[in-house]
Structures are given as structure tokens and as C-alpha cells.
Amino acid sequence: MAGRKEELSGKPKPRKRDASRSRGLILQAALEEFSEHGHSGARVDRISRRAGVSKPLIYDYFGDKDAIYAAALKESYVQIRQAESELDFDSVDPEEAIRKLVRFTLGHFREKPWFIAMLNTENLRGGSTIRTLEDAAGVQSVLLQRLTEILRRGADQGVFRDNVDPRDFYVSIASLCWFPVSNRFTLASVFGLEMDDEWYAQRAETAAEMLVAHLKNPA
Template sequence: MATDTPAAKSRSRDPEATQKRILQAAKKEFSIKGFGGARIDEVADRAKSNKRMIYHYFGNKEELFQKVIEDAYLDIRTAEKKLNLEQLPPREAIEKLVRFTWEYYLKNPEFLTLVNSENLHRAKHLKNSQVIREAHSNMVSMVGDILDRGAQEGIFRADVDPVQLNITIAAVGYYYLTNRFTGSIIYDRDLMDPAALEARLQFNIDTVLRSLRPD
């Protein structure tokens, strides 16, 4: 367990850096062991801090995990905003969103494990998170605007629910990657081979775009 060494005391004088280090350590611990298996002692060791500082800044394990899962969702929402999808033609915007989501999952596997852990606990840490509700509401509105533009141009159906589309875009990548080990055995192919990953991405893009075509 980490102790109050002179170095630790020195680091604690920079609250922002200390909190950031604790959150990075907590993200690692929770993504590996889930909420149930993670231990505050391990977070303290990873952060080169101590439990007293963790409790001081984040209250308890429940609140620390809530902050970690909130940050995980906000990170992907923030990255999506930087795509400037509202400035792209509708079809290009949706394709870019599908591609981004897939690549984000590949680059941030801890996001998937954190979401898995929160679902095991029935989203009890997100239920009262207003910041997450607002972030996702903005995302749904943006996708809705893209769909409306596409419908006006006659390239998308007019009855597509943006929430259903967001779920589908997340699902076609999420399931593949969270089941990559069992899937590789069941289907007798390496699902993480670069060629397989690219083929899956193209399949995802084609699947989503076909679902939006007008009748």
C-alpha cells in the first residue's frame, strides 16, 4: 500500500495533477478488474498516492468509479464533436461516424470493459449523472439533424430514429470486439487480423448505410 512518503506529500501539493493521476490509475484498475474486483489499495499504488488522498478527492469507491465511467463516455463524445459531422454531406457524415466509432473502440479497449462493468451493475453509477444525459442528448440531436438533411436530399429514409441508429453503430463494432476471443474460435478465423478488421469495418459501413436507404 502507498504511504505518505516525502515524494507523495510533494505530489499531493498539486491537486490537479494528483487527481489526474488517481483517475488514470483508477481507469486502469477498473478496466482490468471491473468495479467489483477493483481495490482502492491497488489504485493508490498505481497512482503513487494513498487511500486518504483518493477518499479526499473522490469520496469512496462508488464515486470514484462514477467519475471514471463519466470521463470514459465524455471522452468519446468530445472526440465525436471534433469530427465536425454537421458540416459534412449526410452520407459522408454517417460513414465517418461509423469509422470513428470502430477505430475508437480499437484504440481504447478499456472503454468497452468499463461499459461492460457498468452494465453488470445495471448502470447504477450513471443513473444520476446529468452530465452524461446532456452529452448523449447533444449527440442524438446531431445525428438527428444529419438524418433530416439526408431525408431532405432523398438519400435517407425519413423515418429513422437517431437513437436506434446510434445503438446500431455502437453495436456492430462493440459485439465484434467484446466477443473477439470466442468468435475467433467459433468461426475459426482470427478476428483481430488486420485484414479481418478492415473487412469488418467495411461491412459495418455498408450495413449502416444500407439501413438508411429510402424504400
């Protein structure tokens, strides 16, 4: 009967706040804002407008601007690690698993430009925020565990060397995938490159071949 009365009165029912959705919108808006304007140039007003939520709600969920930045920085790592966790490495041989990871990494850097921008900003700030993040190492542990499994499988099959540190190897993957994306404007201008989808696809294959060759067991 009460619901019927509300319908007849024409008054809209109050919407229940979806906290998870609101936090997600805020984090994505913060990623875009900080990546475009850096830490010092970013404004909570613009984050509020991008996310379509009020500033008080942002402060209620996260705290001040530094806390919002810290949450966005962690989110940038969480998103790439979550996407990596969905990759199927088990159904392919170790070499193809490495190629798959390389292709994904370069693709993610291109498709999520705020990831590179956020990490560039944090490095310019001397890594002052990432050192304070709780469970920052834990976020990376899933990737390192899966990469360790691929390298061990390759070594057990005799195709990979058995003395490869997964952390060092991932630095090599990230380096080869990072540079052509983060420096795309200067590279295109200085070398006259047409850096389209086809060019990046070839870069991913070349990087994958280089990395697999590095892993090869000389025996």
C-alpha cells in the first residue's frame, strides 16, 4: 500500500547509493585527472565532474587529494595485475606463454595511457607515495608467481635456462614494451615513424622474440 501511495504521489523513490560503483567511478576519474595534469595540477573539482559525484563524497571515501592520488596509483597496478590474471598461460607452451604476456603488456600500455602517465608522475616525485602503499608488493606477487611458474616449466622442459630471476625478466618485458609507447610522439617525429596498430603489433612480436631468445637454454 505504501509503495502504491508513492506511485500516486509522483515522488521518486530515493536511490540507494552503490558505494562500489561510486568508488570505481571516482578512481577512474582520478586516474585520468592525475595522468593528464600530474599530481600538482590535478583538481578534485574536475575529478568530481568526471565521476559525476559530489566532492564531499570523494572526501568521504578517500580523504584529501594526496589520499585520492595514492588510491589511484594503487588502482593502476591493480587493474593491470587483474587483467594479467585472466590470461591463459597453462594451455600453451612456455615460449608462447611469454609471447602472450609481452603482447598483452604492450597492448595494455597503449590501451590504458593513464598507466604510463601515472607511473611517470610517481617516478618524478621520487616514488614518495608508492613506498607508503599498503600491500603494494602483494599486488605484484600474483604476476611474479605466474611468471615464475612459466619460467620453471620452460626450464623443466629444457627450453629455458634455469637461472632467470622473474623480477629482472619482467623489468626487461616492461622496458621493451614501455619505451615505444611512452616516447611515441618523439619517436614518430624524430624518425618519421608511422606508429599505427600494425607497427605496434610488429613491435610486440619483435620484443617477444628477443625475450624468448634471451631465455633459451644454450644446450
